[in-house]
Each structure stands twice: as structure tokens, then as C-alpha cells.
Amino acid sequence: MWRCMSWYLAVIVLFAVPVFAQSKAKAQNVPEIAYESVPNFLKFPPGLYLGEAIGVATNSKGHVFVYTRSANTRLFEFDQNGNYVREIGEGLYGFEFAHSVRVDPQDNVWVVDEGSNLVIKFNPEGRVVMVLGHRPDVVAGAVATSTSPSPAAQRYLFSRPTDVAWDLQGNIFVSDGYFNHRVVKYDKNGRFLEQVGSEKPGAVPGQFNLPHALAVDAQGNVYVSDRTNNRIQVFDNNLVLKTIYDNIGVSWTVCISPGPHQYLFTSNSNPNGNPPGSWDITGEIYKMELDGTIIGKFGHAGKQLGGFQVVHMMDCRNPNEIIVAEIESWRVQKLILKPQPTQISSER
Amino acid sequence: MRRSLQSLILATLLAGVPVFAQTAVPEIAFDSVDQLKLPDHIYLGEVAGVATNSKGDIFVYTRTGHPTITIGTSRAFAHGGSRLFEFDRTGKYVREIGQDLYGFLVAQQVRVDPQDNIWVVDQMSSMVIKFDPNGRVQLLLGRKSEDGRIPALPLTEPMVPAAGHGLPGAGAQSDIFDRPTDVAWDTAGNIYVADGYGNARVAKFDKNGKFIKSWGSFGQAPGQFNTPHGIVADVQGNIYVADSRNRRIQVFDSDGTFKVQFLNVGAPSAICITPGPHQYMYSSNSNPPENIDTGGQIYKLELDGRIVGTFGRAGKLPKEFGTVNAIDCRSESELYVGEIGNWRVQKLALHH
Numbered sequence: 001m002w003r004c005m006s007w008y009l010a011v012i013v014l015f016a017v018p019v020f021a022q023s024k025a026k027a028q029n030v031p032e033i034a035y036e037s038v039p040n041f042l043k044f045p046p047g048l049y050l051g052e053a054i055g056v057a058t059n060s061k062g063h064v065f066v067y068t069r070s071a072n073t074r075l076f077e078f079d080q081n082g083n084y085v086r087e088i089g090e091g092l093y094g095f096e097f098a099h100s101v102r103v104d105p106q107d108n109v110w111v112v113d114e115g116s117n118l119v120i121k122f123n124p125e126g127r128v129v130m131v132l133g134h135r136p137d138v139v140a141g142a143v144a145t146s147t148s149p150s151p152a153a154q155r156y157l158f159s160r161p162t163d164v165a166w167d168l169q170g171n172i173f174v175s176d177g178y179f180n181h182r183v184v185k186y187d188k189n190g191r192f193l194e195q196v197g198s199e200k201p202g203a204v205p206g207q208f209n210l211p212h213a214l215a216v217d218a219q220g221n222v223y224v225s226d227r228t229n230n231r232i233q234v235f236d237n238n239l240v241l242k243t244i245y246d247n248i249g250v251s252w253t254v255c256i257s258p259g260p261h262q263y264l265f266t267s268n269s270n271p272n273g274n275p276p277g278s279w280d281i282t283g284e285i286y287k288m289e290l291d292g293t294i295i296g297k298f299g300h301a302g303k304q305l306g307g308f309q310v311v312h313m314m315d316c317r318n319p320n321e322i323i324v325a326e327i328e329s330w331r332v333q334k335l336i337l338k339p340q341p342t343q344i345s346s347e348r
Numbered sequence: 349m350r351r352s353l354q355s356l357i358l359a360t361l362l363a364g365v366p367v368f369a370q371t372a373v374p375e376i377a378f379d380s381v382d383q384l385k386l387p388d389h390i391y392l393g394e395v396a397g398v399a400t401n402s403k404g405d406i407f408v409y410t411r412t413g414h415p416t417i418t419i420g421t422s423r424a425f426a427h428g429g430s431r432l433f434e435f436d437r438t439g440k441y442v443r444e445i446g447q448d449l450y451g452f453l454v455a456q457q458v459r460v461d462p463q464d465n466i467w468v469v470d471q472m473s474s475m476v477i478k479f480d481p482n483g484r485v486q487l488l489l490g491r492k493s494e495d496g497r498i499p500a501l502p503l504t505e506p507m508v509p510a511a512g513h514g515l516p517g518a519g520a521q522s523d524i525f526d527r528p529t530d531v532a533w534d535t536a537g538n539i540y541v542a543d544g545y546g547n548a549r550v551a552k553f554d555k556n557g558k559f560i561k562s563w564g565s566f567g568q569a570p571g572q573f574n575t576p577h578g579i580v581a582d583v584q585g586n587i588y589v590a591d592s593r594n595r596r597i598q599v600f601d602s603d604g605t606f607k608v609q610f611l612n613v614g615a616p617s618a619i620c621i622t623p624g625p626h627q628y629m630y631s632s633n634s635n636p637p638e639n640i641d642t643g644g645q646i647y648k649l650e651l652d653g654r655i656v657g658t659f660g661r662a663g664k665l666p667k668e669f670g671t672v673n674a675i676d677c678r679s680e681s682e683l684y685v686g687e688i689g690n691w692r693v694q695k696l697a698l699h700h
């Protein structure tokens with residue numbers, strides 16, 4: 001009965017969401033962090049173009065990996081100065097519609113593809129060493145997927161997955177995704193351990209409505225961008241809910257910096273399509289303590305360098321140099337954050 | 349709990365009807381080697397087929413990309429999606445065969461015949477393609493459909509071919525296949541095609557590709573099939589069919605007369621037979637792609653169905669298997685397995 005009620009509740013919440021989901025952050029008087037965007041950070045060889053810059057991540061050497069939707073979905077590597085190094089996985093069976101790239105502590109490169117329903121692990125040399133999920137057999141034709149009702153979520157199948165992260169033991173966490181609404185934990189060998197959420201969207205704590213990104217801190221806690229619910233949900237390593245941060249607008253994506261003092265970054269990205277008024281209340285990125293305390297914010301919606309057009313992913317290996325990938329400006333920007341003397345931002 | 353109890357009982361029942369009652373099946377110890385060295389810019393996708401020739405060269409038929417659908421006059425056309433690679437016995441890359449071939453859409457199997465010709469079975473173009481040892485097309489069975497169905501006809505459960513969909517069962521007196529799965533030859537060179545996901549039959553051709561007969565229809569009775577997924581012939585001309593969804597291997601003579609069935613090997617989805625005076629068969633109880641917590645072991649059998657031993661389980665690590673779709677056993681103790689789930693070929697050294 002209670003389950004039934006919460007399901008109705010979820011449906012009502014769903015219908016209440018406007019077509020262009022956007023939300024002004026509730027957080028007030030957040031200090032503004034000054035920054036500049038490095039001009040022409042990534043240098044492209046002739047004939048090479050980014051499409052929608054969906055995923056970006058760096059490895060321990062500072063090399064930058066970009067997972068992009070061009071004519072075909074492709075994965076590029078640049079060095080720490082933005083010089084082009086190589087392409088990885090040309091024509092790969094799993095490259096259909098980019099969603100995320102992340103680099104683990106051993107410099108393995110992981111991509112999440114929401115068109116093929118796969119999470120693919122490349123070793124540092126760029127060879128495939130693990131595949132999670134299974135691409136629907138193309139010979140069976142296009143797979144019809146709908147939000148309601150979704151078939152029961154299966155242990156080893158994703159339904160438009162969105163992101164991947166690891167704890168220090170190497171356990172793998174996958175946010176899944178657009179048609180399932182859950183986070184799944186696997187051991188380092190790819191065996192299912194547990195999940196939170198289900199195939200059904202929901203708004204009560206511990207349920208998700210489009211878990212769109214996730215990150216894990218050094219203690220193994222899992223921070224999930226629960227995008228359509230306008231919140232970050234924090235779970236312990238066994239996926240038991242700990243707390244919720246719901247004052248940061250729409251959390252499209254999160255990252256956590258390494259080191260003894262870790263920071264959490266979340267983007268209240270402007271919505272696709274830039275509906276009227278959206279630039280006034282969205283587009284900023286928040287820098288937070290892991291406990292949810294907001295330290296400051298930076299950035300704004302805009303098409304020129306330094307402005308953001310739907311930030312889809314961030315790399316914060318260096319918490320003072322944030323690399324962002326944007327859907328609608330087809331670019332990757334490197335942002336240098338200036339040390340704070342902080343100023344109180346005016347209400348926008 | 350109750351469910352697992354039931355399936356336990358079911359499994360016990362199933363295991364209780366082997367042709368030969370057996371007590372314990374010995375485990376075969378083995379090692380795995382990552383043998384293939386891939387050049388830059390070449391990646392394997394789902395490995396549907398792996399086979400060796402008499403020199404030990406290794407052929408891999410893999411779903412590398414995905415068929416591209418283009419819009420044409422009144423129709424949609426499908427191109428590409430699979431590639432055939434050759435490696436030498438040390439795993440060094442030699443060449444690609446059949447680049448952009450008209451019939452390469454969704455890789456299903458590759459086999460090498462006694463004359464070192466390379467045979468490819470493509471599930472989506474529904475073609476069986478014979479290359480000579482130099483890699484030129486020599487013989488074709490089946491014809492790729494002129495238009496791609498979008499979406500393709502859904503897989504139904506159970507898979508009873510609908511009227512007008514292919515030419516199901518023994519009535520199909522032709523080489524129009526519907527998602528064929530495998531090919532084999534007897535010592536006279538006659539060709540046997542397991543056909544397949546859409547049809548439920550075995551089609552027999554002479555060595556020149558002339559249709560002789562076909563047998564089987566959809567069902568569970570002896571001589572019927574539910575997804576015949578693999579086929580091999582022994583030196584006597586007996587035909588062994590991995591009747592995957594009926595969870596059995598059926599044995600026929602070369603005219604298609606049913607002889608015997610083996611019911612103790614799980615759901616066989618890849619089989620091979622060793623050459624030489626004492627032939628053995630290997631059969632994989634492959635896990636479904638959506639679950640690595642079940643099955644996955646490979647059985648070694650005598651040709652009368654007695655299980656000699658078993659090895660492996662489903663998983664993603666070396667020495668684990670992710671939906672094995674092909675086994676090469678030209679050597680009894682050195683196998684190659686191709687995996688759908690793990691996008692790789694493992695070379696296995698069995699310790700007897």
C-alpha cells in the first residue's frame with residue numbers, strides 16, 4: 001500500500017516537472033569564485049572535430065580524455081598541454097552514443113555509452129579489458145524502451161546507463177540511468193554485489209529520477225546526481241542512504257577531487273534548448289565540502305568562452321583547475337580558479 | 349529460496365536422465381593465454397567465431413561495429429558491422445579478409461574445412477560464405493535480403509517462425525536461411541548448415557553447393573529443434589547438432605535420421621570435434637549474456653555422450669567465460685574460445 005502510494009506520488013512529481021527542467025538553487029549568498037578559461041586549451045589536428053562534448057576526464061599524468069558524439073561516437077586523448085595524442089577504440093562495437101568517460105586510480109579509462117548500454121574499461125594502453133552490460137543484438141532490431149513501465153532491472157544489463165566510479169578497493173559503481181533509475185555496485189571483477197533504486201523512477205529518499213552522474217570519496221561514500229529530483233543523494237559504501245543535498249539546483253554532474261582534503265563539485269547546468277529566463281537562474285558550478293557545506297560557486301550560462309552551454313561533465317583532479325565538457329558548445333574548457341578573496345554574489 | 353530449491357530439483361531431474369548414468373564429473377585443470385596481439389586501431393567486439401587452419405593460423409569473426417542503416421528508394425539498406433581477421437599461430441596479426449564484404453553484417457561463426465578454406469556464417473545477412481585459403485570468395489549459400497527490416501522482426505518466445513517468415517523447418521527446400529548459426533562438412537565434403545534462430549532445421553548441400561535436403565522443424569521431439577546453434581560432423585559422417593534451447597545435443601546420420609541425444613550438457617551453444625583416430629567433442633553450456641552468475645562451463649565428451657570432464661565458469665576474468673560462442677579444438681589439449689560477453693579470444697591449455 002505504502003509502495004503504491006509512493007508510486008502515485010512519483011507519477012505526480014513526474015508530471016509536475018516542466019518540459020525544460022531547470023531549477024534555481026536554493027542556496028543563498030554563495031561566494032563567487034573568480035576564474036578564467038584557458039583559450040584554445042585543446043589543439044585539434046586538421047580534420048578532427050568535437051561534436052557534443054559529453055565526457056571529459058584526466059589521468060595521473062594530466063592527459064585529457066574526451067568522449068564525444070560526432071558522426072560516430074569517438075574517444076580522443078590529449079596530453080596535459082592540450083596537444084592531440086591519439087584516438088582510442090575507433091569503430092568500437094560499444095561506441096554508439098557517448099555519455100561519460102572516467103579514469104580510475106590505475107589510469108584505466110572507462111567509458112559509459114548510453115546508446116549501446118555498455119560500460120567499457122580500457123587499460124592505459126587503450127585495449128579493452130572489461131565490458132559491463134550487453135549491447136542488445138542488432139539483428140533483433142531497435143529496442144523499444146519506455147519509461148513506464150520499465151521491465152524489471154537486471155543485474156548485468158543496463159538501460160541507458162550514465163556514469164561509473166570506484167572506491168579504493170576497486171568496487172565499481174554504475175549509475176543506470178535514463179530508463180532504469182538505480183545505482184549498481186559490482187566487485188572489481190565485475191560481479192554484482194548490490195543496488196539501490198530500481199527500474200522505476202521515484203522521489204522519496206533512496207529512489208532516483210534520472211541518476212545522471214556519480215562520484216566516490218576516499219571513505220567509499222557514493223554521491224549521486226539525482227538530476228530530475230534536483231538533488232545529490234549520498235550513500236555509504238553499501239548503498240545505504242546517508243544524506244541529501246538539495247540546495248544546489250539541478251545536479252547534472254558531480255566530481256570529487258583527490259587528496260587529503262576532498263572537495264565536491266556539482267553543476268546546476270543550464271537546460272538544453274536555453275528556454276527564456278533559464279540563463280538567469282542556472283549555469284553555475286558549486287564547490288562544496290563533502291558534508292554539503294557550499295564553499296563557493298563559479299560560472300554562468302553563455303556561449304562565449306568562460307560561459308557554459310549545458311555542462312555535462314567535469315574533471316577536478318586538481319580542485320583549482322576544473323575541466324568542463326559542454327553539450328551545446330561542442331567544446332572542452334579548462335578553468336583556472338583564482339584563490340579567494342571572496343565576494344558575496346548579488347542575487348541574480 | 350523456494351525458487352532456487354525448485355530449480356535445484358529441476359536440475360537434478362534433468363541431470364538424472366543422461367544416456368549414461370554418471371556419478372562425479374572430473375574437473376579438468378587448465379590455463380588461459382591472451383594470445384592475440386591486436387595492431388593499433390584494430391579492436392575486437394563480440395567474438396562470434398574463432399577457428400584455426402592446418403598451419404595453426406587463427407581466424408576471428410567478430411562484431412566490431414554495428415550495421416549502418418541507410419535510407420534508399422522505398423527501402424532501408426544495411427551495411428557493415430563485422431570483420432574477419434587472421435592471426436598466425438603465435439598470435440601475430442596477419443591480415444583482414446573480406447573488408448566491407450556485402451554479407452558481413454552480424455558475425456555468427458567461422459570454421460576452417462580440411463582443405464583450409466575459411467567458412468563464415470553471418471546471422472543477419474543469412475549467408476554462408478566460403479573463402480579459399482587466399483581469402484577470395486569461392487562459394488556462397490543463401491542471399492542477403494535486399495532491404496533491412498526496421499525494426500527487424502522481434503524475437504518471439506517460443507521462436508515459432510511466422511507464416512511467410514523465411515522457410516521454416518523441413519519444408520524449406522532451399523538455401524534461403526533465416527539467421528543461420530553454423531556450418532560443418534562430412535568427409536565427402538557435403539555441407540551441413542544449422543539454420544538457425546529463425547528456422548529450425550539442418551540444411552544439407554553437396555560439396556558444390558547443390559541443395560540436397562533439409563530436416564527438422566520447431567519443437568521438442570527428437571529430430572525437432574529450438575535454436576540449433578552449432579553443428580559438427582565426425583569421421584563416420586554422424587552429424588551432431590547443439591540444440592541449444594532444448595538443452596541437448598542431437599545426433600543424426602548423414603541423411604538426417606535421428607540416432608541419439610545427449611541431455612546432460614546444459615544448453616550447448618558452441619561445439620567442436622577433435623580430429624584424429626580418437627575423436628572428442630567439446631560443448632559449452634554458455635551463460636546468457638545478461639547473467640554471469642550461472643553456467644559457463646565447457647564439457648569434454650566422448651562421441652557416445654559420456655562426459656570426460658568439465659572446466660571453467662561464467663565470469664569476466666581470465667579462465668572465466670562470457671557467453672562462449674565458438675570453440676576450436678583442432679588440438680585436443682589446446683583450445684581457442686571466442687566470447688560474446690568479454691570481446692576476446694582465450695587460448696586454453698588443458699592439463700590431462
